[in-house]
Amino acid sequence: MNWQIPLADLDYGPAEEAAVQRVLRGKWLTMGAETREFETRFAETIGANHAVAVSNATVALHLACLALGIGPGDEVIVPSLTFVATANAVRYTGAEVRFAEIHGPDDLTISPRAIESQITPATKAIMVMHYAGYPCAMQAVMALAHRHQLAVIEDAAHSPGAFLEGKALGTWGDVGCFSFFSNKNLSTGEGGMLVTQRDEIAEKARLLRSHGMTTLTWDRHQGHAYSYDVVALGYNYRMDEIRAALGLVQLGKLLANNARRGELTERYWQGLEASGVGLPFRDSLGTPAYHIFPILLPDGVDRYSFIDHMRAAGIQTSIHYPPIHQFQAYQTQYADVKLPVTEHVAQREVTLPLYATMTEAQVDQVIDAVKRGLQ
Secondary structure, three states: OOOOEOOOOOOOOHHHHHHHHHHHHHOOOOOOHHHHHHHHHHHHHHOOOEEEEEOEHHHHHHHHHHHOOOOOOOEEEEEOOOOOHHHHHHHHOOOEEEEEOEEEOOEEEEOHHHHHHOOOOOEEEEEEEOHHHOOOOHHHHHHHHHHHOOEEEEEOOOOOOOEEOOEEOOOOOOEEEEEOEOOOOOOOEOEEEEEEOOHHHHHHHHHHHEOOEOOOHHHHHOOOOOOOOEOOOOOEOOOOHHHHHHHHHHHHHHHHHHHHHHHHHHHHHHHHOOOOOEOOOOOOOOEOOOOOEEEEOOOOOOHHHHHHHHHHOOEOOEOOOOOHHHOHHHHHHHOOOOOHHHHHHHHHEEEEOOOOOOOHHHHHHHHHHHHHHOO
């Protein structure tokens, strides 16, 4: 469909084109110098000791679980109001998830009090997700994790360039995992990054990222090794050079584009404050990434009729997210899970367009369409 205002759009131009051409001229497409530079620059931007580039955020979450020794017999506490990859990554290891509630309609991130209520003797880790790029209550989460001796994984797919108390999201816990999917603030089409302050986690993630091999093709191409050994059951989770080159350009735009998203978000909030829709995160702490703009429709408003109204106006919307525990693939094992706050919020949520190249006039057009759709 030819949307007047799409849900998301890329800030791509001549610099991205030049980056791709540079890689093509160099004739090295596999993980190499561009990838290492991207890792170094990303780590510097967020203040991490290590950054490990991977093929997407899902595999970053999987590697995080593996590097922390999570496996059969273990449990990881996760939110249900997130993309299914958050929970899937845990289950890939043979471990199981325990779903915890969110705070409520004003804050759609996981609740520390709800996390604590889900802790059992089998609990090994907590996985938080910084919904829409807004910080979870990391001070409380980390205090809870320390008290119960649990690891913390941050699903920071929405949060590159977001900070809480001057500390980047993704660097509060043991491991942080970022997404560079096409609709993300920093986009390379596919791609992701695992970050950590711990040397042993980075070493294991790098090893498992490329088949458990002791040296990589790039090392041998550079003459640094003749052969390799395989010392672990690894995976092919590598990032390629074209995506890394795009990531370097996008990284240079990230903080300014996040700030622009913040300006547009404030315009939305002001324009919709008397409309009757719920506006989560207006009192959020820290410096968010403003990845998406969620609203909560008033009770009684038919969401799909509203979405159809927005579509007729040429405006794309989405839903973030259907709760994971209600998916068919999860119902067999998690049919007894009841999360009334999550479920009620999820039934009302609609995501409006937000991207760095959006204009104030487009935001106003969306606001006007929302108000007409509620009449």
